[in-house]
Amino acid sequence: MFEIISLQNGIDNVRGFYSNATDAGLKNTGNDLAFIKSDLLCDISAVFTTNRFAAAPIKHFKKYPKDFQTNFILINSKNANAMTSKEGIEDIEDILEYAKQKDNSITHPLMSSTGVIGYRLPKEKIKKGLDKFDFSTKDSNATANAILTTDTFKKELCFKVILEDKKEFFIAAICKGAGMINPAMATMLCFIVTDANIPKNDMNELLKNAVDNSFNKISVDGDTSTNDTVMLLSNKKSGAYDKDAFKTALEMLTKELALLILKDGEGSNKVVAFEVKNAASLNDAKKASTSLSNSLLVKTALFGEDPNWGRIGSTIGASGIECDEDKLTISYDDLIVYKNGKNIMDKEIEKKAIKILKQESFKITCDLGIGNFSDIAYGCDLSYEYVKINADYRT
């Protein structure tokens, strides 16, 4: 038995972790450079983008020896340091060398970046930003805000986990991500820190599972970025650990952050769960649920609050899976609108469907009626705002 309590102030709660942010002049206004530091060396696990043009910070990370420990991450927004070739990595090394000169306790420092692709980092601005930091301060709120790009609100969570023997540990995270969110963890950064006494093997295993069931289940626009990063750092400072408890807390944390990202999807107004049931295989179920969460026609119908279930059916049919319209049932929440080849949406049912579609979140279920495999993906609507934000992104 264990207890999980949600707390304010994110990373600030976690023993031995410090974080803060400053305005280094990368964005037009507001903080754009942040750090996370631990007073003890941390084990680290990370999951990165599958994009072949992984950004320089990811390549830099991978240059460290296997199972290295770190106590410092520098994070900037506005510039992704992606597609910058070997110079992008050299820029990071230069900046982090400067950080080490300022604080000789810094070991195997990391950098993480998000923003526009294809531009070298403004090194001098970042170094001047580093000069302003006091590494012994805690301001999770400022840090969570500094790493945002098109996000409209900060994403910051903390759980206190109380074990059966009354020992306790903390796990906290800050996260960014708005558009370009594909079921492949796109344009998002997430930094999870914990003082749990978790073994490195458990970190790797539990982080991968948690990411698969959270960030890899959501889609804003089906694009996969160059910079996606989820990191888990543990400094073991609490001495407390229980695998089940940690797994539960980590999954709650990542799931909740994933839904926050979706809620903040560029210009999105709704979070929709797409459940595909009774598919012939798990692969079919995943393919169909992902196709639904990515379909432009489904997304625009959601924005229009139009119970145009034909587009849902058509997307299932186009997804390349085994299916049969005479066995298919489509529902909005528990309201069936199509059953075994028949449209059963009369005026009365249509009114109820529109009511469901007007909600901020709901579920669309496609029961394929063929096998025993199910999957859920999460998506959002596509609004004028999405187009506006992305037509003007660089400016």
Add this chain to the structure above:
Amino acid sequence: MFEIISLQNGIDNVRGFYSNATDAGLKNTGNDLAFIKSDLLCDISAVFTTNRFAAAPIKHFKKYPKDFQTNFILINSKNANAMTSKEGIEDIEDILEYAKQKDNSITHPLMSSTGVIGYRLPKEKIKKGLDKFDFSTKDSNATANAILTTDTFKKELCFKVILEDKKEFFIAAICKGAGMINPAMATMLCFIVTDANIPKNDMNELLKNAVDNSFNKISVDGDTSTNDTVMLLSNKKSGAYDKDAFKTALEMLTKELALLILKDGEGSNKVVAFEVKNAASLNDAKKASTSLSNSLLVKTALFGEDPNWGRIGSTIGASGIECDEDKLTISYDDLIVYKNGKNIMDKEIEKKAIKILKQESFKITCDLGIGNFSDIAYGCDLSYEYVKINADYRT
């Protein structure tokens, strides 16, 4: 040697073909029911959607014996007769039986539909529409307009082909398609008629190739519909034929129609060619060019006329192909903006790039610098209009 001359008035030119349209009350206003008839029986070749929920007209077509001949197609807009189970096919049989009673020369009649998915055809309205037809009239313009849905202009072409021996034949087509255009020939209907004396084997071979190189190369929104249909009918009435000449004319016809569809893509303002050069395999080249034409982030940057080539690079990296940023070159028309891992877009080049992006059509080239395989796909930008049209489609 042969000569190809473009003519006005589409199908009207082709010997032995008749077509016209009427207002059967399916749409709120305007014609919505049309026919194409030939006085001689025609060989027919067809390419249909890959959607598993192929619409009733497609299933009805496939019930005829192999190599059947026909002389009649009935086409309606507003209702797709898709996901209507066996009743959808019975409705077609009932309607076409009625047509045969009106004109007993009608043989193996076909139906083709486009519009909203999931509703039974209004049979009585359609029969009353049939009553209004005179099958000996020619009005290609009315026919081309009646089959439109969200299209903003009719798509109608005719070529006269003059062979070396001065014999000549005609090939003409009408076509519809605006949104839901994927590189899998989505939500489009195309009816091609010819009086060329073409053998059935050539029809199958040449139509498939022409579709692969035209309709299957364009993308508006990456969705694949239930109703896509391209039909080629030949009544041989000219007695003239030459394979090379026919191939050339058919390819010109389908390519031009495909670009018209793209130009009319829902809310689109630009037609963009995405060329991927020097890929490791043809499959890689196709995967990358298709990913570019489908990417929401690329499409919105095109709408914003923003030379944000980082999104092009990122899409290439995410497409799952073999690539290396240090070997990649990205150009807008002939203007190089990224070369071998380096952003070379200074203020001067950026100004030139913006000028190119302001054009109605241009080319984006990604030279992967790895192998010898190339492919071109065509796409369009994504505007506020697209969202508006598709949020409100059923109303």
